[in-house]
Amino acid sequence: ITVAEFHKKIKDAFEVFDHEANNTVDVREIGTIIRSLGCCPSEGELHDLIAEVEEEEPTGYIRFEKFLPVMTEVLLERRYRPIPEDILLRAFEVLDPSKRGFLLKEELIKYMTEEGEPFSQEEMEEMLSAAIDPESNSVHYKDYIAMMVIDES
Amino acid sequence: MGCGTSSVKDTRSEQVLKAALVIQNWYRGYSTRLKARQRYALTIFQSIEYADEQGQLQLSNFFSFMLENYAHIHEKDPEIVARLFGSTIQDYKDRQDYVAFVDVPNSYNGPRLQFPLTFTDIDLLVDAFKQQQILHARYVLEVLFETKKVLKQMPNFTHVKTSPSKEITICGDLHGKLDDLLLIFYKNGLPSGSNSYIFNGDFVDRGRNSIEILMILFVSFLVYPNDLHLNRGNHEDFMMNLRYGFTKEILCKYKIHGKQILQILEDVYTWLPIGTIIDNEILVIHGGISESTDLNLLHHVERHKMKSVLMPPTPLDGDPDTNLKKKKFNATVLPREVKTSTSLSEQLTKHEWEQVITIFSASNYYEEGSNRGAYIKLSFGMAPRFFQYQVTRTTCLRPLYQRVNAIESSAIRILRERIIAQKTDLIHAFQLQDRSKSGKLSMSQWAFSMENILGLNLPWRSLSSRLVTTDTNGDIDYMSSFQDIHIQKPVKEAQSTLIETLYRYRSDLQIIFNVIDSDHSGLISVEEFRSMWKLFNSHYNIHIDDFQIDELAERMDLNKDGSIDFNEFLKAFHVVHKLDKLNKSGSGLL
Numbered sequence: 079i080t081v082a083e084f085h086k087k088i089k090d091a092f093e094v095f096d097h098e099a100n101n102t103v104d105v106r107e108i109g110t111i112i113r114s115l116g117c118c119p120s121e122g123e124l125h126d127l128i129a130e131v132e133e134e135e136p137t138g139y140i141r142f143e144k145f146l147p148v149m150t151e152v153l154l155e156r157r158y159r160p161i162p163e164d165i166l167l168r169a170f171e172v173l174d175p176s177k178r179g180f181l182l183k184e185e186l187i188k189y190m191t192e193e194g195e196p197f198s199q200e201e202m203e204e205m206l207s208a209a210i211d212p213e214s215n216s217v218h219y220k221d222y223i224a225m226m227v228i229d230e231s
Numbered sequence: 232m233g234c235g236t237s238s239v240k241d242t243r244s245e246q247v248l249k250a251a252l253v254i255q256n257w258y259r260g261y262s263t264r265l266k267a268r269q270r271y272a273l274t275i276f277q278s279i280e281y282a283d284e285q286g287q288l289q290l291s292n293f294f295s296f297m298l299e300n301y302a303h304i305h306e307k308d309p310e311i312v313a314r315l316f317g318s319t320i321q322d323y324k325d326r327q328d329y330v331a332f333v334d335v336p337n338s339y340n341g342p343r344l345q346f347p348l349t350f351t352d353i354d355l356l357v358d359a360f361k362q363q364q365i366l367h368a369r370y371v372l373e374v375l376f377e378t379k380k381v382l383k384q385m386p387n388f389t390h391v392k393t394s395p396s397k398e399i400t401i402c403g404d405l406h407g408k409l410d411d412l413l414l415i416f417y418k419n420g421l422p423s424g425s426n427s428y429i430f431n432g433d434f435v436d437r438g439r440n441s442i443e444i445l446m447i448l449f450v451s452f453l454v455y456p457n458d459l460h461l462n463r464g465n466h467e468d469f470m471m472n473l474r475y476g477f478t479k480e481i482l483c484k485y486k487i488h489g490k491q492i493l494q495i496l497e498d499v500y501t502w503l504p505i506g507t508i509i510d511n512e513i514l515v516i517h518g519g520i521s522e523s524t525d526l527n528l529l530h531h532v533e534r535h536k537m538k539s540v541l542m543p544p545t546p547l548d549g550d551p552d553t554n555l556k557k558k559k560f561n562a563t564v565l566p567r568e569v570k571t572s573t574s575l576s577e578q579l580t581k582h583e584w585e586q587v588i589t590i591f592s593a594s595n596y597y598e599e600g601s602n603r604g605a606y607i608k609l610s611f612g613m614a615p616r617f618f619q620y621q622v623t624r625t626t627c628l629r630p631l632y633q634r635v636n637a638i639e640s641s642a643i644r645i646l647r648e649r650i651i652a653q654k655t656d657l658i659h660a661f662q663l664q665d666r667s668k669s670g671k672l673s674m675s676q677w678a679f680s681m682e683n684i685l686g687l688n689l690p691w692r693s694l695s696s697r698l699v700t701t702d703t704n705g706d707i708d709y710m711s712s713f714q715d716i717h718i719q720k721p722v723k724e725a726q727s728t729l730i731e732t733l734y735r736y737r738s739d740l741q742i743i744f745n746v747i748d749s750d751h752s753g754l755i756s757v758e759e760f761r762s763m764w765k766l767f768n769s770h771y772n773i774h775i776d777d778f779q780i781d782e783l784a785e786r787m788d789l790n791k792d793g794s795i796d797f798n799e800f801l802k803a804f805h806v807v808h809k810l811d812k813l814n815k816s817g818s819g820l821l
Contacts (some may be wrong), residue, residue, distance in 0.1 A: 226632075
């Protein structure tokens with residue numbers, strides 16, 4: 079895959095969010111653009127990337143000219159690769175040491191909102207709406223992961 | 232020992248931290264990819280809608296082309312042109328006594344209006360429509376006649392004032408979405424002497440309850456003519472209704488009196504005011520204005536002559552007046568706009584307005600979950616306030632991934648229909664690039680052809696996974712662009728290019744045939760079909776020879792009586808999605 083192809087791909091993704099058709103996007107959409115290109119930076123890594131592409135005096139907008147070279151490098155170096163399914167599964171298993179095969183709703187909420195890079199309330203509600211099995215009020219993580227993976231492919 | 236115990240604890244909490252990070256990271260990636268897919272789906276809808284609007288312009292130009300060549304055509308096909316530009320049947324339009332012949336049977340369970348109308352009739356209608364009742368044709372006709380009478384007295388622009396005790400609410404496009412109108416009334420109250428509304432056009436088409444919205448709006452207008460203001464939108468237009476569903480809705484709900492309703496409606500539309508002016512400072516107008524709009528001219532133009540955005544104003548006595556073209560109502564399709572300015576007395580160019588706001592009130596416009604709707608509240612001396620909302624079918628929203636899947640499959644579906652409509656041209660373009668005849672192209676080559684032939688500015692590379700199959704090298708099997716969908720061939724021997732062309736232009740042809748069929752019989756003669764096709768052919772630059780069309784027409788003339796049922800003719804060109812068939816056979820997944 080040539081650099082030109084990467085450029086085209088980045089341009090396509092950028093344009094979808096360029097609502098005013100003036101080669102800029104709202105800085106709040108940069109995360110979405112980067113992730114839609116298949117990368118999985120953490121919040122901290124995203125923060126750093128934004129700092130790289132922002133103007134000297136932040137305007138709230140990111141220009142394509144600044145975004146393109148930075149993003150091209152990210153793709154060429156295959157940075158922020160997505161998390162493989164088995165690593166994800168193991169992460170859930172760490173949170174479920176007694177190997178029940180599921181996490182209770184309260185447990186999931188506690189971990190996601192108190193540990194790591196905590197979820198906002200909106201993010202938490204969003205995850206719960208798809209993950210929680212209403213009858214048992216828990217998330218059977220193996221099935222959940224499998225479902226999400228199918229949905230993406 | 233002490234140290235051993237504490238180091239085990241640290242490892243555990245470190246582990247938990249790392250695990251949480253992994254899950255959060257993954258989830259955020261997944262969630263943003265979902266939102267990106269949703270954005271892509273919206274881009275598809277918008278792109279296709281834009282292309283559709285260009286198609287309308289082309290149709291409009293076609294009618295102008297006919298007008299310009301009037302004299303020339305007149306000699307060859309006088310009948311067609313007379314039908315196209317002559318007056319349509321006037322008989323029923325002004326005969327209000329016709330209404331007295333429409334009986335409301337005792338068995339009718341729907342709402343019964345009492346003239347003169349009062350606010351109780353508004354409540355009555357709202358309640359009845361909530362229960363999905365249909366208003367009897369008799370009342371529909373009466374309301375239309377009364378509305379026309381009142382609208383006729385009004386100038387092109389209504390002047391309105393706010394006061395400390397009186398706010399005005401401005402709503403944009405509703406497009407037949409009754410739920411949105413009811414939601415607005417629920418949040419903001421019904422129209423009344425102390426609760427003013429401006430509805431800025433596009434009440435109808437696309438949604439399923441255009442007539443119900445129209446009835447509520449017209450009845451409210453008749454009860455509160457000084458507090459309920461209606462501006463004409465580009466969909467308050469009998470030709471647009473043909474294309475975008477309102478005509479179908481009426482003929483479906485009103486099998487006996489539908490045609491009469493449509494004829495009167497055509498007239499009522501032309502009497503709707505062009506815009507509303509608030510406090511001499513704010514202009515509310517559908518479609519906005521352009522650099523060249525002359526407001527003074529718009530104040531004086533005879534709005535009643537503007538039958539349709541797609542057709543130039545009807546010439547008087549059959550003599551085309553060339554000046555009419557200059558006065559032509561701005562027919563471009565722009566976002567619906569509200570503008571503020573310090574003074575309206577001078578002619579202002581577009582850039583001299585202080586602020587331009589676009590308002591749109593149909594939530595879930597493209598598909599469930601696609602967008603919210605909004606309205607504006609204006610108070611005396613204050614900045615405008617915005618209110619947003621979204622209609623949901625269930626009390627709690629479905630999970631994000633389900634909503635995104637729904638909107639995405641809807642978008643991909645209509646995109647596929649566009650693709651199949653240009654199958655022959657696309658294959659040609661693909662093969663030109665496929666020198667080695669391998670059946671494969673690079674992503675770049677495929678994307679280039681798609682953009683070029685379809686004329687849709689879309690992120691093809693990002694969409695490719697939903698449209699075609701790619702091999703391990705990243706190359707695309709281009710024939711897979713056409714999998715799972717085909718156009719039904721009404722006649723086996725007909726050529727693909729012919730079928731595709733007819734499928735592509737079916738809505739334009741629908742409109743043209745309907746215009747020719749002035750007695751609304753649903754039939755046109757084979758000769759009319761032929762002459763219309765020849766004109767269409769030359770204007771749209773289509774390379775189908777007349778012989779093929781003739782052949783097709785003869786085959787479709789099932790009665791062999793020299794006339795074609797054009798609705799049946801056009802219906803025959805439809806698309807079949809293979810996956811629909813599979814799902815219908817009961818896998819029950821969707």
